[in-house]
Amino acid sequence: MTISPDALLARTRELADSLLVPDAARVDQGEVPASHLDAIRRSGVLGVSSPEAYGGAGAPDSVAREIQEILAGACGSTWFVQTQHHTPVRMLAKSRLPVRERLLRPLASGERLAGIAYAHVRSFPRVPVRATAESDGWRFDGTVPWYTGWGLNDVMLLAGVTDSAEIVFAFADAREQPGVRASEPMRLAAFTAARTVSLELDGLWLPESSVVLRTPQEEFALLDIPRSTNTSPAVFGVTYAALRVLEGGGEAETAGALRVRVEEVRRAAYELADHPVAHEHVEERLALRTRAYDLMRAATTAAVVAGGGRTMDLRNPAQRLAREGMFLLIQGQTSVVRRAHLDALADR
Incomplete structure (x- = not known):
């Protein structure tokens, strides 16, 4: 049964008060525990903006914003890991490509947790990660400067830019594999506990079926304005x-x-x-x-x-x-x- 927005907010407040706030100091000096993320998975928060038909809450943006406020104020590091999840979910919900049917339901339900590896495309015309069409799929080469949740989340939304200035967004498993090497987790002034790494991509190949969006860089920049401003x-x-x-x-x-x-x-x-x-x-x-x-x-x-x-x-x-x-x-x-x-x- 789909959870109502009011019930989802109540669950979030209870989660914050009973678990996240009391443990925030310890987490800040250590690492976001899997148990925190398991509690968030069970709460329904990860599906707040997902369509009800896929197991999400289908809640309005006002509810999604309030949930993020509550979590950020309770335990910043835990918030920082889970907040990465919502952009991939929203992108899947808008997509009509096959990957939607494969991933939207497990991400909306919290069965799987997603991270993002695409902020670097905002540095265009500099291209930290290049995408090249190859063998019914895409090859990714370059450096993802920031990836949060390494070792904590299951999949990542990766983006690269082609020679024709098209951005290719595709899903990959969030683990070391041929073509992916992660740095040691960074020591940061804040949110070290969120396990942020850089990723070296050297010929990571992803099938066409993993692609969720292909869009000209100029169009993405226009759509990205509200996210950044x-x-x-x-x-x-x-x-x-x-x-x-x-x-x-x-x-x-x-x-x-x-x-x-x-x-x-x-x-x-x-x-x-x-x-x-x-x-x-x-x-x-x-x-x-x-x-x-x-x-x-x-x-x-x-x-x-x-x-x-x-x-x-x-x-x-x-x-x-x-x-x-x-x-x-x-x-x-x-x-x-x-x-x-x-x-x-x-x-x-």
């Missing part, structure tokens, strides 16, 4: 978590003043995210994203200041949230986003 729900999730730390430390007045401003920006950002023409109002989207960053920094800084010397303990939630907020400043960053953010900082 809209504010990530995780920014609000971390901000709200920091405000809760402030309130718990007896700084309710400061937290309340910040919360009013956060709610205003959140409402405006999500209204634009729901705009029927996704690539319009780019300047407004970027301005709101920058304001959301400012408020996230203010909230996490306030939590650190209020906590004093205790916040330098790596187990302290204020310090962890500040590091996670720093990471979110550059997550999904494009040259357009970077320029808008730097210009806004310079104008102050």
Whole structure:
């Protein structure tokens, strides 16, 4: 039976309160445990945006965003692994190619967990990964600079660019195999626990049946605008978590003043995210994203200041949230986003 959006939100809050929040400090200093991901698989969260016919919840984007806020504020590293899953699911749901029937149901149900290996295509005209048609399939060569969830997820959505500037998206098993070699997990300022690696591709061959989308680079760039210019729900999730730390430390007045401003920006950002023409109002989207960053920094800084010397303990939630907020400043960053953010900082 399909779970309702309200029930899915309730499950997410229970999962956050009973499992993720109590264990967040330990996970931050170690590795996202398979048991956390198993709990997320069972919760139905991984199918929040999937069609009901394929075992998903078919929930509206507003519900999907709130779920990401809850998870990001509860345990950033666990959030970071599972958030990779949703783009492959959405792409499969829109596809009419054979791979949809093979993968959409197991991904929507949580039977399998997906990661993404395609952010590098945003660096075009530089081509870190090249795709070449070969023997009823595609050969991939190059370097995937960032792949999160290595050893934790089951499949990855990989992309490469052809000589004719077409982007080929295809699914591969997320494991070492002929043509794929992973680095050691990176040590990062935040989210080290999410097992991010780089991947060296040397002749990885995938059959045509693994392809979920082929699109000209110019068309992808247009579709990618809302993904890169809209504010990530995780920014609000971390901000709200920091405000809760402030309130718990007896700084309710400061937290309340910040919360009013956060709610205003959140409402405006999500209204634009729901705009029927996704690539319009780019300047407004970027301005709101920058304001959301400012408020996230203010909230996490306030939590650190209020906590004093205790916040330098790596187990302290204020310090962890500040590091996670720093990471979110550059997550999904494009040259357009970077320029808008730097210009806004310079104008102050």
